[in-house]
Amino acid sequence: MTNLITESLPSPEPPHPELSSTVERSRLEAQRRSDLVAERVRTEPASLCVLTGDRPTGPLHLGHLFGSLGNRVRLQQAGVPTMIIIADYQVITDRAGTDRIAEHVRDIVCDQLAVGIDPAKSTMFTHSAIPELNQLLLPFLSLISIAELQRNPTVKAEAAAAGISAISGLLLTYPVHQAADILGVGGTVVPVGLDQLPHLEVTRLLVRRFTEAYGPCFTAPEALLSEAPVVLGIDGTKMSKSRGNAIELRHTADETAALIRRARTDSDRRITYDPQRRPEVSNLVLITSLCTGEEPRAIAERIGDGGAGALKQLTIAAVNEHLAPIRARRRELAAVGDDVLQVVRDGNVVARARATATLDRVTEAMGMIY
Ligand code: TRP
Numbered sequence: 001m002t003n004l005i006t007e008s009l010p011s012p013e014p015p016h017p018e019l020s021s022t023v024e025r026s027r028l029e030a031q032r033r034s035d036l037v038a039e040r041v042r043t044e045p046a047s048l049c050v051l052t053g054d055r056p057t058g059p060l061h062l063g064h065l066f067g068s069l070g071n072r073v074r075l076q077q078a079g080v081p082t083m084i085i086i087a088d089y090q091v092i093t094d095r096a097g098t099d100r101i102a103e104h105v106r107d108i109v110c111d112q113l114a115v116g117i118d119p120a121k122s123t124m125f126t127h128s129a130i131p132e133l134n135q136l137l138l139p140f141l142s143l144i145s146i147a148e149l150q151r152n153p154t155v156k157a158e159a160a161a162a163g164i165s166a167i168s169g170l171l172l173t174y175p176v177h178q179a180a181d182i183l184g185v186g187g188t189v190v191p192v193g194l195d196q197l198p199h200l201e202v203t204r205l206l207v208r209r210f211t212e213a214y215g216p217c218f219t220a221p222e223a224l225l226s227e228a229p230v231v232l233g234i235d236g237t238k239m240s241k242s243r244g245n246a247i248e249l250r251h252t253a254d255e256t257a258a259l260i261r262r263a264r265t266d267s268d269r270r271i272t273y274d275p276q277r278r279p280e281v282s283n284l285v286l287i288t289s290l291c292t293g294e295e296p297r298a299i300a301e302r303i304g305d306g307g308a309g310a311l312k313q314l315t316i317a318a319v320n321e322h323l324a325p326i327r328a329r330r331r332e333l334a335a336v337g338d339d340v341l342q343v344v345r346d347g348n349v350v351a352r353a354r355a356t357a358t359l360d361r362v363t364e365a366m367g368m369i370y
Contacts, residue, residue: 030197034225037189041224045079051187051221053085056104057095060111061246062319063231063239065326066290071191071226073116082122083185083351084112086344089127089134093171094162109340111249114330119343125351126344127181132355136180137173139362143209144176144202154198175202183207183218184355191224214365217358229286234263236280247287250330253320260284260316265308273300281308284315291322 040048052072054060060069076082086105091098105126112124127133149155149172158174159167170177178199182190183206190200200223207220232238233245240246247256264280273296275282282296288311289296303310333340363369 027194030194030223031225034223037222037224041075041078041080041189046081048080048189049186050075050080050082050189050191050224051085051182051185052082052191053087053181054108055087055090055093056101056108057091058104058241059107059248059250061239061241061248062287063233063246064111065115065249066231067193067226067228068191069112069115069117071228072112072122075189075191075224076116076118076121080189082117083187083354084117084122084124084347085181085185085351086124086126087181089170090174090177093168093174094158094164105344106338106341107250109344110330110333113333113340113343114249114326119346123347123350124344125185125347129344129348130184130352130355132352132359133177133180133184135359136184136355136362137177139210139214139366140176140179140206141173143206143213146172148202148205149173149175152198152202154195157195175199176206179203179206182221184358185351186219186354186358188219188221189224190221191226193226197223214362217361217365229290231287231290232279232283234259236264236283247319249323249326250334252327253324256319256323257316260312260319263312263315265311269307270305271300271303271307271311273297281311284308284311288315288318291318 037048050072052068054064054068072082072084086108088098088101088105091101091104109124113119117124152175155167155171155174159165159171164171175198179202181187182203190203192200200221204220207218210217230238233240233243234247235243235245237243237245247259251259263284265284266278266281268278268281271281271285272278273282273285275286285296285300288294288299292299299314303314
């Protein structure tokens with residue numbers, strides 16, 4: 001994928017002598033471009049359009065809150081028009097079947113509204129309601145080779161994480177349908193973690209190739225790199241819905257306390273903040289810090305020899321206090337029942353109008369007007 005990243009650079013600056021690896025250069029370049037986007041968020045928010053979203057595989061958790069959701073709300077508040085996809089078709093990229101999907105969609109809608117997504121400013125929509133996005137797949141698929149798709153490191157990592165040995169056509173083409181989502185509704189800024197950059201590079205590649213083949217139809221989207229730290233689950237591995245290690249937004253205060261009390265720590269009584277050598281203890285310190293705003297090192301020092309018990313007490317109190325207003329709103333929203341989905345029904349109308357306009361431009365560019 002590195003070649004794609006390099007290929008997309010406008011005019012690469014001469015490499016710093018110490019940066020021997022192309023990967024490191026690409027990372028720095030991606031950061032430089034992302035900084036430019038962040039600047040535009042400040043100076044001309046209304047000229048941008050953020051496209052972001054999640055797969056509805058379960059309720060959202062603290063990792064989402066401090067990773068993507070917080071950022072999403074900030075972009076919305078900064079005045080950037082925001083499109084949020086609930087990528088229901090992507091659920092079956094790495095699992096069989098759509099078990100409880102309607103429930104998961106409702107959970108995600110409640111989670112997002114509870115953290116502050118405002119339907120007056122942001123558009124929430126479901127992939128399955130926008131068939132025009134899928135029609136964009138056909139020209140896009142013609143512009144990329146199977147070898148290029150097979151080289152995508154993110155798809156490989158996702159397959160490995162899901163324990164999949166036989167990669168389906170849908171999983172292999174993941175970056176292509178993601179490109180259709182982004183370009184279909186006119187997303188120009190995509191908030192991503194570094195690991196998701198290869199996906200976005202495929203979108204940018206498809207824009208270049210489409211433009212060469214049929215003329216200009218799309219603006220290549222830019223990545224806005226996340227600065228959020230990675231929050232681990234209570235077992236010290238990445239917080240994830242499927243691993244049973246997640247502190248979910250919808251959990252009660254008691255459920256949260258029980259989960260954190262079970263969190264793995266280590267045998268050193270003195271609490272320090274050292275994510276490299278003491279990931280589990282440091283993760284609890286980090287979560288506390290993200291909830292209270294106090295520096296992780298200051299928190300660790302304050303607990304000192306108090307041990308893991310004292311740390312957990314502090315983390316439980318911090319998380320429950322931080323989540324209390326979110327949870328109160330979430331309970332109200334959940335009590336509304338299926339009517340909460342009206343937000344998505346409205347969003348689908350908006351997203352579909354945008355995707356239809358895009359598809360009209362595409363078929364016209366391709367000469368398919370009869
Ligand atoms: N793949 C994303 C996830 O797993 C969801 C998603 C679908 C998305 N299409 C997108 C994100 C386009 C950004 C841009 O959560």
